[in-house]
Amino acid sequence: MKIYDSQAAPNPRRVRVFLAEKGIQVPYEQVDIVKAVNRGPEFRKINPMAGVPVLELDDGTHIAESVAICRYFEETNPEPPLFGVGAKERALVEMWQRRMELYLLLPIADSFRQRHDFFKGRIRQVPEYAEAQRQNAEEALAWLDTELANRRFIAGDKYTIADITAMIAIDFGRVSKITIKPEQKNLARWHAEVSSRPSAKA
Numbered sequence: 001m002k003i004y005d006s007q008a009a010p011n012p013r014r015v016r017v018f019l020a021e022k023g024i025q026v027p028y029e030q031v032d033i034v035k036a037v038n039r040g041p042e043f044r045k046i047n048p049m050a051g052v053p054v055l056e057l058d059d060g061t062h063i064a065e066s067v068a069i070c071r072y073f074e075e076t077n078p079e080p081p082l083f084g085v086g087a088k089e090r091a092l093v094e095m096w097q098r099r100m101e102l103y104l105l106l107p108i109a110d111s112f113r114q115r116h117d118f119f120k121g122r123i124r125q126v127p128e129y130a131e132a133q134r135q136n137a138e139e140a141l142a143w144l145d146t147e148l149a150n151r152r153f154i155a156g157d158k159y160t161i162a163d164i165t166a167m168i169a170i171d172f173g174r175v176s177k178i179t180i181k182p183e184q185k186n187l188a189r190w191h192a193e194v195s196s197r198p199s200a201k202a
């Protein structure tokens with residue numbers, strides 16, 4: 001088993017943080033995304049969508065999509081649970097995980113991808129869309145600040161995959177100057193807490 005990884009990118013970090021929370025160690029193989037090795041024909045045999053991370057199982061199965069990789073390890077190593085326990089909690093964690101993915105990580109990623117030279121010639125870029133998504137990301141941060149007024153973590157009183165997705169998204173926002181505002185005190189309190197966990201260094 002191994003994971004195709006890239007140190008500076010947010011989605012591979014999501015898996016590393018998740019595994020650190022579970023205390024699972026998996027060998028990593030670095031993929032040079034700066035040189036676009038992930039977009040070449042060899043890597044596309046592993047993941048036709050060209051993204052990292054990818055989990056390679058011992059039987060040769062390749063699992064891409066960081067949340068799918070996390071789900072695999074939630075099944076093999078259920079403790080501590082990071083996708084919730086029981087019908088209601090699992091559904092709520094899924095809801096918040098999807099919200100963090102769709103309304104926070106995606107706008108933050110697009111703010112970078114849709115205008116930065118790194119992606120020139122790799123994807124179709126629409127700079128106006130980058131700006132629209134930057135504004136959507138700023139709105140999502142303001143909304144999240146109000147949500148976190150009433151609870152400790154994103155999905156409730158327990159740390160979950162939703163916190164990991166939100167943290168890796170917000171930390172990646174710095175490259176597009178998307179940051180927590182001084183008045184967003186609930187968000188800042190939450191961010192300080194999740195960032196102080198040893199897993200955040202993964």
Ligand SMILES: N[C@@H](CCC(=O)N[C@@H](CS)C(=O)NCC(=O)O)C(=O)O
Binds near residue numbers: 053
């Ligand atoms: N939805 C995928 C996204 C994968 C993805 O876009 N990975 C980025 C790193 S965060 C990547 O491979 N970037 C390099 C590229 O697109 O060339 C996941 O959750 O794993």
